[in-house]
Amino acid sequence: MKNNESLNGTLVLVLPDLENNPETKRGQIGVVTYARSASENYVRFLEGNEAIYPAEQVLKLKDKQQVLDDLTKNGSSMPLDDFKAMYKIMLLQDRGTSQAIFSALAIAKDNPGVRDNVLESINPTQEQELAQTVDR
Structure with missing residues (x-):
């Protein structure tokens, strides 16, 4: 349960390619208010609306070191616009403010x-499985 609680307050992006979204919030940025399980995550949006999503439909930014490593390793083979976008995202993550994270998303x-x-x-079950694997 601790892994789920650590997601509370995380800025997230609802999967932009999401079909059958009754709340019509696909591609919108919100805040996880309560991560109950892999199938039930409450996300609040700027307008004050709240919707429930499965974890696989809600995306968060990867760790900035992962982004930097990927950029360093694969940057020369990616299109210039993608390289620039990833670089901007990495710089915004480095700032660490909520406004910067919002802009990166x-x-x-x-x-x-x-x-x-x-x-x-944001799938919390993956984090739990990894934690169990490391503990053994």
Whole structure:
């Protein structure tokens, strides 16, 4: 349960390619208010609305070191616009403010070529499985 609680307050992006979204919030940025389980995560949006999503439909930024490593390793082979977007996201993550993270998520939303490189699901069960593997 501690892993779920650590997601509370995290800025996230609702999967932009999401189909059948009754709340019509796909591609919008919000804040996780309560991460209950892999299938039930409450996200609040700027307008004050709140919706419930499975973890795989809600994306957060990867750790900035992962983004930097990917940029260093694969930067020369990616299109220039994707490189620039990833670089901007990394710099914004380095600032660490909520406004900077919001801007980084907006850049990721607008650049589908970098989404896989900078975004990951908030799936708490993956984190729990990894923690159990390391403990053994």
